[in-house]
Amino acid sequence: MYDRGKIIAGLVVFAGLTTLPFWYNIGKARVRPDPRLDTPAIRQMKEKHCIESKRFMIEYHMQMLNGWRNAVVRDYKTTYVSTSGQYFTMSLEDTCFHCHSNEKQFCNQCHSYADVKPYCWECHVKPGEEIAHGQR
Amino acid sequence: MDSDKRRFLRFMGISTGLVIGSGFLGGLSSALRLGTKLGGSALAAQGAVSGSLISSPSALKAGRWAMAIDLRKFKTNDDYRRCIDACDEIHNIPDIPTGQEIKWVWEEPYENAFPEQQNHYLEKGLKDKPILLMCNQCEYPPCVRVCPTGATFKRRDGIVMMDYHRCIGCRYCMAACPYGSRSFNFQDPRPFIKHICPDYPTRTKGVVEKCDFCAERLDKGLLPACVEASNGAMVFGDLDDPNSDIRKLLSKSFSIRRKPELGTQPSIFYIL
């Protein structure tokens, strides 16, 4: 075999680079996500439930919000009729944030754990953000 | 090069090509799947239980929304300011002091708003009279025609809408708009918004924006903010309904529109 040294060195570098994520995260314990529901609005609810079942919301909230944004902007449908027959305005600000006013303890818990970065907040105003902005 | 080596290289080349190709196809198909998901029907397709999406029962509906601006009723500076501020506040319009500004509703002197309607002997005071300007919500909008992604589109009720989620920021619509109604977010607008209104999203850098006749308010059953603030100087209604206030007003007053010769059929009428 020609250039044995170069080839082996190259392979080692290649293997090192491709497994970099493992080396990078070694020894770093990731805290298990712990989304919190104790906001003033939720505390006041007699029966604590979201617009759909907990399981559905955990699994499909992203598709649901995606569908909502298109329905509202492109089909001017603004109302969501839940499977239990309740009406909700399809809006982060007017509906979701009413109860989930704790972005850090709720949304970010799983989002940071899964390292997803939804860019909703570039435009949509986070609960409490307008106050922080006003104080600047 | 000997033939073995060549065959090996060819094999490697073909297989790399296949891998890249299939990766691309995979990416494309998942992107397409995402596209259908955006339609909202994917929830059902995935076997997940979910509710239905309907328009609000209180939404205002029309065949073609239009606005008549009665310039006779705009007298003081405050008459204009009220309308402009009402819009700016609820829509989080940033106040950018450079040429890269954002404007939804603003004023221009008559001679700039109607450059083709000029003459040296215009009625006293008309030449410099401020005219309230905004997106004309054209019946045949050039911006919609040129948009490469459908990010700007015309609703069935005539409103020319912006989908800020889809806009790629190519600014072709700005070149196409003959009325200068569109603004581009050259930068993040948030630092330039004095007070952020939490009910309405701000925009992000890199997208185009404009007046949309307060579509979000109409869908809730409210009139556009500027109309509400105008104390009757602006009349909003359905052009397709012969009994609407706007049709009645237009039938008994002399009205003009901006650049009618371009055939875009603006939905904003000015009553002199």
Added chain:
Amino acid sequence: MIEKAFYGSKKYWAWIVFLFILLGTCFHFYLIQFSEGLTITGMSRNVSWGLYIAQFTYLVGVAASAVMLVIPYYLHHYKAFSRMMILGEFMAIAAVTMCMLFIFVDLGQPMRVMNVLLYPQLHSVMFWDMTVLGGYLVLNLLIGFTTLEAERKAAPPPGWVKPLIYLSVLWAISIHTVTAFLYAGLPGRPYWMSAIMAARFLAGAFCSGPAILLLLVFLAQRFVKYRVGEESIKALAKIVAYAMSANVFFLLLEVFTAFYSRIPDEMNPFKYLFAGLDGHTALRVRAVLRPGLGIASLAILIPPQSRNNTKLLTVALIALVVSTWIDKGFSLIAAGFVPNPFGRITEYLPTFPEIMIALGVYTVGLLILTVLWKVAISVKEKTAA
């Protein structure tokens, strides 16, 4: 075949390294634009397109100009172009790549660029422009490499290339026509809304593209033994002379229509460019330079004695490229937005970061061109030996 790009002289490698360093520097400015937004450019609400889109427009022409070799060589069997052909095709590849990059760096939301394919809008000229540019790139890659490979093997190119070559002729015309349609169909922009826009674009392309090709060939011949041949240079220079004459003629037609009709909307952009309008004169110097250089280039190109003199020809070609660049690569876009729909004038000059980003795209083009020409010339030199 591509391995030929990995063996080269010290000068070759120094040039490649230089280009990479330049590219890295320019890329830094793109990263700033990526995070800050297009606010770092000189563009504004009133002049919403600038240097990037202008370069895109100019380079579509350079890409399309490869047909000035393809038509004589493949349709008329003009064999003198055989040593120039591949260089033209490879230059088109570099030019199309730059076009796509210029569109990309101009986007406010570059991460969403695939939306154009995810939600295709058949009524948008921009969609068709992306489609034809992509197609032209593929066509040139296929044709260029297949014919070169055939030449390396000293065999005739495979039969399926011929139909592709004929298609590429139509395709080249279409890329620049569609690019003209980007502008020529917009109401309210009188400087652009002209039926002769596509014809003017093509005439401008067919002189500036071959002129750039000739200048690059002259430059390359200083470093390699490969020669394209006197006859092909003379023939291409003749094509440049005719195309430039047509280009100037078409421009004069525009000037006549505007100034004889005396419609202010038609006249204002010309007045703005050549005399300045209401005291706004930022572009005047450049615009006045344009006819001067254009006429100078024609004065050398039209008489055969001066055209066939390599030194004079070089001067004429440089003048021509600068003149057409000022026309299409700059003032076409800026003047299209002047005056704005309110009769107001906003001046536009690119900022330093904007120029650096544009330079970065040109660097990518130069890299591609260098590598492709290295491959082509290495193959050609070997088969000739």
